[in-house]
Amino acid sequence: MTLITNNITLDLVAIIATFLVGIIVYFKWQLSYWDRLGVPSLNPTLVFGDFKNYIFAKCSLGEQFKELYDQFKSKGYKHGGVFVGPKPFYVPIDPEIVQHIMQKDFHHFMNHGNYFDENADPLSGHLFNLEDSKWKNMRVKLTPTFTSGKIKMMFQTLADCTRGLDEIMYNSALNHAPADIKDILGRFTTDIIGSIAFGIECNSLKNPDAEFRKYGRRVFEVGIIDRIKIICILALPDSVLRLLKLKFTKSDVENFFMNAIRDTVNYREKNNIYRKDFMHLLLQLKNRGSVTDDEKVTDDKDNVKEKALTLNELSAQAFVFFLAGFETSSTTMTWALYELATNQDVQEKLRNEINNVLSRHDNKLTYEAMMEMTYMEKVIHETLRKYPPLPILTRKCNKDYTIPNTCIKLRRGTTVAIPVLGLHTDPEYYSNPEKFDPEHFSEENVKSRPGFTWLPFGDGPRICIGLRFGMLQSKVGLTAILKNYKVTLSNKTKFPVTLDPKSFITTAKDGIWLDVKKLD
Numbered sequence: 001m002t003l004i005t006n007n008i009t010l011d012l013v014a015i016i017a018t019f020l021v022g023i024i025v026y027f028k029w030q031l032s033y034w035d036r037l038g039v040p041s042l043n044p045t046l047v048f049g050d051f052k053n054y055i056f057a058k059c060s061l062g063e064q065f066k067e068l069y070d071q072f073k074s075k076g077y078k079h080g081g082v083f084v085g086p087k088p089f090y091v092p093i094d095p096e097i098v099q100h101i102m103q104k105d106f107h108h109f110m111n112h113g114n115y116f117d118e119n120a121d122p123l124s125g126h127l128f129n130l131e132d133s134k135w136k137n138m139r140v141k142l143t144p145t146f147t148s149g150k151i152k153m154m155f156q157t158l159a160d161c162t163r164g165l166d167e168i169m170y171n172s173a174l175n176h177a178p179a180d181i182k183d184i185l186g187r188f189t190t191d192i193i194g195s196i197a198f199g200i201e202c203n204s205l206k207n208p209d210a211e212f213r214k215y216g217r218r219v220f221e222v223g224i225i226d227r228i229k230i231i232c233i234l235a236l237p238d239s240v241l242r243l244l245k246l247k248f249t250k251s252d253v254e255n256f257f258m259n260a261i262r263d264t265v266n267y268r269e270k271n272n273i274y275r276k277d278f279m280h281l282l283l284q285l286k287n288r289g290s291v292t293d294d295e296k297v298t299d300d301k302d303n304v305k306e307k308a309l310t311l312n313e314l315s316a317q318a319f320v321f322f323l324a325g326f327e328t329s330s331t332t333m334t335w336a337l338y339e340l341a342t343n344q345d346v347q348e349k350l351r352n353e354i355n356n357v358l359s360r361h362d363n364k365l366t367y368e369a370m371m372e373m374t375y376m377e378k379v380i381h382e383t384l385r386k387y388p389p390l391p392i393l394t395r396k397c398n399k400d401y402t403i404p405n406t407c408i409k410l411r412r413g414t415t416v417a418i419p420v421l422g423l424h425t426d427p428e429y430y431s432n433p434e435k436f437d438p439e440h441f442s443e444e445n446v447k448s449r450p451g452f453t454w455l456p457f458g459d460g461p462r463i464c465i466g467l468r469f470g471m472l473q474s475k476v477g478l479t480a481i482l483k484n485y486k487v488t489l490s491n492k493t494k495f496p497v498t499l500d501p502k503s504f505i506t507t508a509k510d511g512i513w514l515d516v517k518k519l520d
């Protein structure tokens with residue numbers, strides 16, 4: 001049977017050709033989206049849009065967005081529109097527009113717009129992904145777990161984990177063996193977050209093959225299938241993703257974390273265990289509906305309140321504390337040590353501050369001592385400027401929005417990509433942006449640049465809830481290393497150091513290796 005001509009082969013060719021022409025017409029029409037709206041765009045290509053280099057793993061996602069930022073900026077545009085495949089992303093360039101989106105007009109841009117499915121993928125129902133009133137309610141519930149009082153209460157756990165760190169650095173110095181600092185600090189923060197969020201002694205500093213470390217690494221491994229999933233998530237509408245039942249959490253990772261959390265919850269509830277950690281506060285939220293300043297996980301009548309967290313909700317929040325807490329802080333410390341090894345004068349100045357402050361605190365790591373280290377704060381801020389762990393941030397427009405000082409209307413459903421790395425390396429805001437200079441964060445320099453040009457923790461109501469904890473964890477790790485050891489770059493480090501195009505956070509492709517010398 002034939003359809004169009006008398007020849008089935010010709011029919012097939014005609015159908016395929018019509019289909020291809022249809023796709024090309026659709027892509028072409030789609031790629032004129034920003035021009036039709038009056039937003040400047042660049043030179044998107046069919047199929048890849050503006051992301052050819054990223055899709056072919058020639059650069060990281062952050063670098064790709066920085067390149068686009070630089071192009072818009074060099075043409076004097078305050079904003080621009082780009083395409084991942086056929087999907088349009090709005091990119092604000094002017095910090096004033098960034099401020100409107102993240103803060104002033106937050107009600108239009110409340111959500112990150114990440115694809116997630118609480119039912120098919122229970123660990124994905126966490127604070128970072130939640131939307132609208134579900135996000136708001138969860139944020140209100142979790143905020144009391146991150147106050148300075150609560151974090152101070154957990155300080156000793158952080159300080160205790162530095163013993164294992166010191167042992168590794170000592171052995172590295174003794175044996176003149178270069179330290180794989182990214183791996184060591186990944187194990188350090190895994191031990192801290194594992195203990196504080198899950199109440200589990202992970203021992204990954206002592207045993208690099210510990211299960212928590214193994215699964216922690218698995219979460220951030222991006223294989224070919226994960227890469228395809230990321231591109232699908234960036235390029236396809238949510239309705240299609242839901243139809244495909246796309247699941248982001250790997251099954252072995254899900255099983256491991258769900259079991260670990262279930263076991264801890266059961267053990268603590270059965271034996272009335274109290275520990276000064278996030279898990280205790282999450283258990284209070286599960287059984288009482290709110291965080292209270294006491295050692296109990298249930299109220300006096302053992303009543304479970306209606307608005308309490310379910311076990312799945314608790315698990316997803318513990319998982320995001322782990323996910324968001326260990327890799328961000330360990331990469332921050334890794335980059336800081338890389339820069340300190342390259343800039344010995346800055347390392348010396350920081351060590352002087354550490355010694356001076358600790359001498360006033362009996363040479364002990366205390367919460368108060370950490371709060372006194374102002375140069376340390378500048379060093380970490382500068383590290384987060386050059387190497388923001390999340391180099392872009394997203395927001396989804398949830399009601400039509402008129403861009404300030406224009407008549408351009410962003411449609412509901414548009415994704416906004418805030419080009420964090422682009423802003424952080426813009427010479428208009430940071431003189432000599434390639435130079436690692438903690439004085440970029442002197443009081444005078446901070447005052448002289450506009451707001452919303454330093455965004456490693458995001459900003460507005462959706463700002464990182466673990467900011468204080470992340471800063472403290474990084475300060476403690478750097479103090480523990482630098483007070484006893486001098487670090488220099490090992491020739492085992494591959495130069496030039498490049499960013500890993502496969503990772504969605506800012507990390508060195510081939511690791512960073514340091515030579516370590518014990519100080520008297």
Ligand code: HEM
Nearest residue numbers: 127128321324325328329456457458459462463464466470
């Ligand atoms: C140096 C360390 C860290 C960095 C650079 C960092 C960065 C960020 C960024 C950029 C965001 C998105 C903010 C936005 O969209 O405006 C975020 C959100 C978040 N972070 Fe962090 N983070 C760090 C440490 C931590 C720690 C230690 C925890 C928990 C223990 C944590 C938990 C979270 C959570 C739960 C969110 C979602 C907040 C929400 O959507 O309401 N982070 N973080």
